[in-house]
Amino acid sequence: MTLDTALQLTIGGLVSGSLYGLVLIGILLIYRVSRVVNFAHGQIGMVAAMCAFFLVPHFGLPIAVALGLGLAVAALVSYLVDILVISRVTKIGSGFDLIATLGVMMFLTAIVELVASPKSFKFFSLGAQIEFTFLGVYFNANDLTVILTLAVVLGLLALVLNKTGLGLSIRAVAISPEIARTTGVNVQAVRALVWAAGGAIAGVAAILIASKVTLNAFYMTPFLVKAFVAGIVGGLDRFVRPMAIAVGLGLLESWVVYWLGADARIPAVFLLIIVVLGVLPSKYLQDLEQRP
Amino acid sequence: MFNMQSVARSDGRGGPENLRHMAWVTGGCLLVFALPFILETYWLYLVGVTAVYAIAGLGLVILFGFTGQLSLAHASFFGIGAYVSAIGGVHYGLPGIVTLPIAFAICLGAGAFVGIFALRISGLRFALITLSFGELFYWASVRWSDVTGGEQGLYAEPLSVMGIDFGDPINAYFLFAALGLLATALCFRLRDSSFGRAMAATRDSELAARSSGVSVARTRYIAFVIGALFSGVAGWLFSGHVGAISPNFFDMFASLNMLVAVIIGGVKTPLGAWVGAAYLVFVPELFGMAGVSNLYPILSGALLVLIVLVLPVGIVPALQQALRHLGTSRGDKQ
Amino acid sequence: MKTLEMPLKGDVTLNLENLSVSFGGLMALNDVTMSLKPNVWNGLIGPNGAGKTTLLNVLSGFLVPTGGSIHLGDENMTGQSTQNWVERGILRGFQMPRLLEGETVFVNIMLGRHRFLSSGLGAQILRLPQYMADEKRDRDACMEIAERLLLGDVLEEPISNLTFGTRRLVEIARLLAAEPKIALFDEPAAGMDPDLRHELVSILAEIQSAGKITAVLVEHDVDLVRRLCPVSHVLDAGRLIAHGATDEVLGLQQVQQAYFGVDHD
Missing domain, CATH: 3.40.50.300 (P-loop containing nucleotide triphosphate hydrolases)
Structure with a gap:
């Protein structure tokens, strides 16, 4: 194996890992402020891609405008999911929130299938045709966009969370909504904002993913599954560890496919999950469920 | 008859309640025997499919409803049973009476192996483990096409046990009714036993369980294996009855659908598995008859959300509550 | 008792x-x-x-x-x-009562009897005489304790319907049921x-x-x-x-x- 191939594989892995990471960010943010595992997250993102895809031919909008509108719709849908469903469910008891997001996921999937018909489409290429070679490694603008987007989103998030009053409020709500409320934080507004932002980031992820795969009502599922794998193994109440696992998963897949063929991707990933969770010392398993 | 907890008070109130139970059970039996003479063959076939999904659903009731473990591999155990029955029949000409114990043994082994993880891991991480095993099973069932028929799947012979042909819808119906009732009775007895209390404790409060001497890990493990066995036997029934199986019946979405069904029916009660199974089988059928089968998935999602919001206990317990309410208000008037 | x-x-x-x-x-x-x-x-x-x-x-x-x-x-x-x-x-209670929220008061108290269980799962499902006798003994013991702790009238109530004080009594009843x-x-x-x-x-x-x-x-x-x-x-x-x-x-x-x-x- 040449150095070129190794670099190429690494870049490829980084790209898919970044996509997993982009899907995961919203899941982690939403989990932080509302302690809900949002199964509908991927499909909320899909709504953005689908909207953008149908706005362009129907209204003759420029792609950039359509993408922007798609993101706005995803943010709105995410916000509505929290207001109409999740915030009402969590009052009933624990465990139901998960099921409710599952229902929302099925609902969104069914609607998109109905509206878009169960066909598959080719999404906008978003720079995939702009190709160049650097140091013997093949790049295209789309791949670079993915990696850059993750970096920008993470950077912005770090900035907002650590350097602004809003970030402080978000962190306060994450620790305890009750205490945050007593210190004058508008908990509802913070929650709404985080859900909307989570939806928009899901939209960004879904749009980038759509440009790489065939578009249909289910294209987000494998990405959502990988994001959840990273989140659950790494701990949904953490940030760095699950994000690193998400990127790591992408790298792993890329190398496994090279060494063992595309068929080996699924068994490699899931066997690894089983082995890792099977041998992980108990203390790494305790951050998640032990909360009162 | 099944419910021992409610006759905990032996002081008078047990009498009429027992009578009412007897009435319900007698009525149920009459209905079970009358159905094959009322329904057309196709509907009878659907009732059989319902019984199959109900048996698998009972496994989920034990696993999720009683013990609180989320499994996304339930359809995989269902698939093991189905494939053993179909492969045994197609490739080796084995009769159902032989494939059943094989399916049972393999599900026992698989459940016992996956269950090992439940000893230490719970909640979402355990769900992820089961998802991983489910994905591996799906992958293998597609890839190992010489035996499983790959994505196309397999045609399966109707079950034939000891010379009785269960390709005949009425025979099949009675087999499914008998096994379904047996599984239901088993589920009720588990719930009302000492082990049932251990499962409830494991689900509701690990501290309460441990401080009463319940081994949480052991309880989880046994419940998982029992759930796997229920699903495996149901799968064994499924392939002969439906006649053709393919990996799609056993993927992650199938597991999720089973989960959705029992949640809609009522995850803490064995009857909820029946209502859930009936929902899974008949509602798409009715939508198809009305010519709007594309609306079914939307309803499914919306209904799940609605159930969680309005009747978080599920349809069966809500109905029971309503009936009880009706009963007491009528009693007051007299 | x-x-x-x-x-x-x-x-x-x-x-x-x-x-x-x-x-x-x-x-x-x-x-x-x-x-x-x-x-x-x-x-x-x-x-x-x-x-x-x-x-x-x-x-x-x-x-x-x-x-x-x-x-x-x-x-x-x-x-x-x-x-x-x-x-x-050797049994303990908790500062915040730890109960089975989805179950009745009676089931919660019966949980305390778990340590006296001598039958296996098969015997429980088949309801063999030994298990049923144990079950009756345990039920009687629980009824007695429940009466003593003023829980006789709420035995069939789900825990989630109870006030804090009653929940505490249920936990103490469970503890006492374990003798x-x-x-x-x-x-x-x-x-x-x-x-x-x-x-x-x-x-x-x-x-x-x-x-x-x-x-x-x-x-x-x-x-x-x-x-x-x-x-x-x-x-x-x-x-x-x-x-x-x-x-x-x-x-x-x-x-x-x-x-x-x-x-x-």
């Missing part, structure tokens, strides 16, 4: 020697030595964070001590599992309304004067400790700073300092 084959009387001494528990660098228990004499009720008092609940956690197998040893009679109990503690008849040799109560009367509290205290007093079980009572209410516990142990910052007859202990200057913040010059 039908008696069981296993010894019910708290006739064995529980000895704690140089017991230590540290979380990271923090010493939650520091070199604690005490002995719990059979059938004696022991008050365990001290300010918040003194290590009282930590001690209960160690004495029920929820925490493994980092140093020292615990012996029940001749048997080494150090680091034994919760199950083994329960099997020996403990040594019972560990963690502030059993805290947060209850006065009527219910009065009832509970008189029930506890009745059990105490029957003289059949050993108990450890973590309690902030000094009057309650005086009433129920002839002996008391005082913890402060993980150390045992005093023990002995309750009245004497409570009169000690260092105890008053640690506990009440009263400073006698």
Whole structure:
């Protein structure tokens, strides 16, 4: 194996890992402020891609405008999911929130299938045709966009969370909504904002993913599954560890496919999950469920 | 008859309640025997499919409803049973009476192996483990096409046990009714036993369980294996009855659908598995008859959300509550 | 109440020697030595964070001590599992009642009888005579305890319908249903309304004067400790700073300092 191939594989892995990471960010943010595992997250993102895809031919909008509108719709849908469903469910008891997001996921999937018909489409290429070679490694603008987007989103998030009053409020709500409320934080507004932002980031992820795969009502599922794998193994109440696992998963897949063929991707990933969770010392398993 | 907890008070109130139970059970039996003479063959076939999904659903009731473990591999155990029955029949000409114990043994082994993880891991991480095993099973069932028929799947012979042909819808119906009732009775007895209390404790409060001497890990493990066995036997029934199986019946979405069904029916009660199974089988059928089968998935999602919001206990317990309410208000008037 | 084959009387001494528990660098228990004499009720008092609940956690197998040893009679109990503690008849309650929210009061109390289970799963499902006889014995025992704790009318109520005070009674009923040799109560009367509290205290007093079980009572209410516990142990910052007859202990200057913040010059 040449150095070129190794670099190429690494870049490829980084790209898919970044996509997993982009899907995961919203899941982690939403989990932080509302302690809900949002199964509908991927499909909320899909709504953005689908909207953008149908706005362009129907209204003759420029792609950039359509993408922007798609993101706005995803943010709105995410916000509505929290207001109409999740915030009402969590009052009933624990465990139901998960099921409710599952229902929302099925609902969104069914609607998109109905509206878009169960066909598959080719999404906008978003720079995939702009190709160049650097140091013997093949790049295209789309791949670079993915990696850059993750970096920008993470950077912005770090900035907002650590350097602004809003970030402080978000962190306060994450620790305890009750205490945050007593210190004058508008908990509802913070929650709404985080859900909307989570939806928009899901939209960004879904749009980038759509440009790489065939578009249909289910294209987000494998990405959502990988994001959840990273989140659950790494701990949904953490940030760095699950994000690193998400990127790591992408790298792993890329190398496994090279060494063992595309068929080996699924068994490699899931066997690894089983082995890792099977041998992980108990203390790494305790951050998640032990909360009162 | 099944419910021992409610006759905990032996002081008078047990009498009429027992009578009412007897009435319900007698009525149920009459209905079970009358159905094959009322329904057309196709509907009878659907009732059989319902019984199959109900048996698998009972496994989920034990696993999720009683013990609180989320499994996304339930359809995989269902698939093991189905494939053993179909492969045994197609490739080796084995009769159902032989494939059943094989399916049972393999599900026992698989459940016992996956269950090992439940000893230490719970909640979402355990769900992820089961998802991983489910994905591996799906992958293998597609890839190992010489035996499983790959994505196309397999045609399966109707079950034939000891010379009785269960390709005949009425025979099949009675087999499914008998096994379904047996599984239901088993589920009720588990719930009302000492082990049932251990499962409830494991689900509701690990501290309460441990401080009463319940081994949480052991309880989880046994419940998982029992759930796997229920699903495996149901799968064994499924392939002969439906006649053709393919990996799609056993993927992650199938597991999720089973989960959705029992949640809609009522995850803490064995009857909820029946209502859930009936929902899974008949509602798409009715939508198809009305010519709007594309609306079914939307309803499914919306209904799940609605159930969680309005009747978080599920349809069966809500109905029971309503009936009880009706009963007491009528009693007051007299 | 039908008696069981296993010894019910708290006739064995529980000895704690140089017991230590540290979380990271923090010493939650520091070199604690005490002995719990059979059938004696022991008050365990001290300010918040003194290590009282930590001690209960160690004495029920929820925490493994980092140093020292615990012996029940001749048997080494150090680091034994919760199950083994329960099997020996050492049972605890919690500061916040831990109940099965989705189940009825009766099921919750019956859970306490789990340690007397002698039948396997098969016998339970087939309802073999031995299991059914045990089940009847357990049910009768639970009914009796429920009546005594004023829970007779709510046996079929789901826990989620109950008030805080009643939930506490249910937990105590579960604990008593297990027929403990040594019972560990963690502030059993805290947060209850006065009527219910009065009832509970008189029930506890009745059990105490029957003289059949050993108990450890973590309690902030000094009057309650005086009433129920002839002996008391005082913890402060993980150390045992005093023990002995309750009245004497409570009169000690260092105890008053640690506990009440009263400073006698």
